[in-house]
Amino acid sequence: MTTQNQTNTTTAANKISTYLMFIVLIVMGLAIVSIFSAVYAYTLGSVYEAGFMTIIGVFGLTLSAVVLYQNSKRSAAMKVEAPKVMTYIECKSCGTKTSREFQRGDFVFKELDVCPKCPEQKQMITGVYKEIKEKEKTYTI
Amino acid sequence: MTLIPTSDIIAQVTSNIPIISNRFGGGGGNDWTSYIGLFTWVFFIFILFYGQRLQMRVMMREVENNLHKLKFIKEEGCKTAIETLKEVGKSTEDISPRVDRCLDYFTIGPQGMDPAGIVSKLDHILDVRDQRIKDDVKRIAPQCDDVQLNNMENTLEAAMALNYIYKIVRHFYIQGKKTMSLYVIMQLQMILPLVMKEAEAYSAALKAFSLGQPIGDSVGPLIASKLMLGQEVRKVHKDCVVATVPFEGRTALVMKAEGPGGNCGKPGDAIETVIEENEGKIAMLIMIDAGLKLEGENVGEVAEGIGSAIGGPGVDAFKIEEKLVKYKIPINAVIIKEDIGDAVSPMRKEIHDAADKAIERVRELVLERTKEGDILIIFGVGNSIGIGQ
Numbered sequence: 393m394t395t396q397n398q399t400n401t402t403t404a405a406n407k408i409s410t411y412l413m414f415i416v417l418i419v420m421g422l423a424i425v426s427i428f429s430a431v432y433a434y435t436l437g438s439v440y441e442a443g444f445m446t447i448i449g450v451f452g453l454t455l456s457a458v459v460l461y462q463n464s465k466r467s468a469a470m471k472v473e474a475p476k477v478m479t480y481i482e483c484k485s486c487g488t489k490t491s492r493e494f495q496r497g498d499f500v501f502k503e504l505d506v507c508p509k510c511p512e513q514k515q516m517i518t519g520v521y522k523e524i525k526e527k528e529k530t531y532t533i
Numbered sequence: 534m535t536l537i538p539t540s541d542i543i544a545q546v547t548s549n550i551p552i553i554s555n556r557f558g559g560g561g562g563n564d565w566t567s568y569i570g571l572f573t574w575v576f577f578i579f580i581l582f583y584g585q586r587l588q589m590r591v592m593m594r595e596v597e598n599n600l601h602k603l604k605f606i607k608e609e610g611c612k613t614a615i616e617t618l619k620e621v622g623k624s625t626e627d628i629s630p631r632v633d634r635c636l637d638y639f640t641i642g643p644q645g646m647d648p649a650g651i652v653s654k655l656d657h658i659l660d661v662r663d664q665r666i667k668d669d670v671k672r673i674a675p676q677c678d679d680v681q682l683n684n685m686e687n688t689l690e691a692a693m694a695l696n697y698i699y700k701i702v703r704h705f706y707i708q709g710k711k712t713m714s715l716y717v718i719m720q721l722q723m724i725l726p727l728v729m730k731e732a733e734a735y736s737a738a739l740k741a742f743s744l745g746q747p748i749g750d751s752v753g754p755l756i757a758s759k760l761m762l763g764q765e766v767r768k769v770h771k772d773c774v775v776a777t778v779p780f781e782g783r784t785a786l787v788m789k790a791e792g793p794g795g796n797c798g799k800p801g802d803a804i805e806t807v808i809e810e811n812e813g814k815i816a817m818l819i820m821i822d823a824g825l826k827l828e829g830e831n832v833g834e835v836a837e838g839i840g841s842a843i844g845g846p847g848v849d850a851f852k853i854e855e856k857l858v859k860y861k862i863p864i865n866a867v868i869i870k871e872d873i874g875d876a877v878s879p880m881r882k883e884i885h886d887a888a889d890k891a892i893e894r895v896r897e898l899v900l901e902r903t904k905e906g907d908i909l910i911i912f913g914v915g916n917s918i919g920i921g922q
Contacts, residue, residue: 474737474740475737475878475879477741477744477746477879494744494746496744496745497745498745498919499745499747499792499793499919499920499921500747500755500758500793500919500920500921501758501762501920501921501922502793502921519885520746520747520879520880520919521747521879521880521881521882521884521885522879522880522881522882523881523882524881524882531828531829533829
């Protein structure tokens with residue numbers, strides 16, 4: 393289902409532009425030719441020329457690879473990932489604590505079914521939060 | 534036709550380079566140094582004429598990449614909003630055109646040439662806006678109950694914010710491209726990291742609102758709920774609740790926006806009402822809210838200060854301050870530090886755990902600055918989404 397605001401779909405965002413791909417392919421082609429020329433020059437005994445062509449070839453190939461890598465990373469980064477939110481349930485009578493994945497309709501201090509250990513006491517949601525496992529980058533000064 | 538090897542052509546061309554290179558100050562050394570000299574000159578001349586243009590291309594490429602990302606985030610947001618509205622509202626008709634219309638809503642602030650009375654004008658405009666969005670959500674999702682209605686209103690507002698951010702960035706990008714102005718693009722590129730951070734925060738908020746999960750900003754209501762747990766709660770104008778809680782030998786009137794739907798209430802009106810009900814005999818007002826942290830500070834740090842800890846356009850802060858001045862009531866604030874991303878995305882464990890620390894701080898404050906038998910107000914400011922009472 394698309395809305396009027398959605399008519400321009402995300403395909404443009406997800407793939408590498410044709411223009412960029414064209415440039416990358418040309419640079420890559422020239423770089424390969426350059427490396428072959430370097431080998432040919434070396435067999436003819438022109439060491440300087442061979443070195444020069446090798447540098448150009450390697451530089452061209454690296455540049456193309458970096459551009460392709462950066463673009464694929466950009467495509468991969470374009471995902472909106474929802475964090476895993478947990479619901480923490482507690483029985484005030486016996487102190488039993490359990491947790492499960494959040495379900496629509498959960499809210500803090502919502503009373504749930506009776507506790508399996510103490511039948512007259514209802515369980516309560518005491519927390520709904522996410523835990524971030526990876527450490528944030530710190531900048532010490 | 535005989536084919537000449539590429540290396541021969543290159544060798545022929547490059548053999549002339551030392552001569553040209555020497556003219557440009559190559560130094561007359563060996564071939565290798567001459568090449569470097571020549572290329573340095575060529576590079577220098579190229580940068581001299583095309584440096585700024587090159588820099589602009591790099592910047593525009595960066596802006597373009599981020600614009601693609603913004604578009605993706607916005608579209609995902611719209612999709613989530615529509616899917617949730619359809620699911621919750623059980624609507625059978627196509628709601629996309631209605632949602633699209635809502636996404637382009639705008640609010641024009643009151644005229645400020647004569648600032649006298651501007652607060653009530655702004656208050657009125659915000660009320661009308663709020664009611665308008667609520668009515669539209671009701672029309673789009675007729676089966677919504679009150680809690681879901683508030684959540685859907687928040688979801689739609691987050692989608693509107695994402696749509697607006699995308700349109701503004703796109704506007705300046707196209708303007709920069711049209712005028713080929715380095716300075717337009719440069720300004721946009723400079724603020725982009727902050728804009729992207731905000732957009733990502735709204736995207737996380739939208740998901741949380743659609744599911745009804747507590748967000749970082751809900752820490753104020755969470756603290757108030759913890760204090761009022763087990764006590765009788767009554768409604769107070771507008772969309773707020775109050776409970777009378779015995780607290781360290783004092784009477785605390787603990788207040789928050791009504792939950793668990795996404796709702797900030799109108800703390801200004803609610804505090805005004807409660808102060809008037811008690812004829813101004815309030816020993817202290819304590820406001821608890823989420824506060825923006827500076828880089829380098831930890832999420833969930835608790836800090837204490839003076840003043841009305843409340844965000845928004847300032848209408849509520851104005852009303853509260855007016856009443857406090859009238860009855861000479863001291864005001865204290867306790868804030869839980871978090872950044873903008875944490876404030877609007879699902880609540881983090883550190884923020885949840887900070888609630889108990891903040892209650893301890895409030896306890897110390899009450900013991901130090903009020904007498905036994907005093908009446909005080911404790912207001913947990915913020916969005917009550919996912920927080921009951």
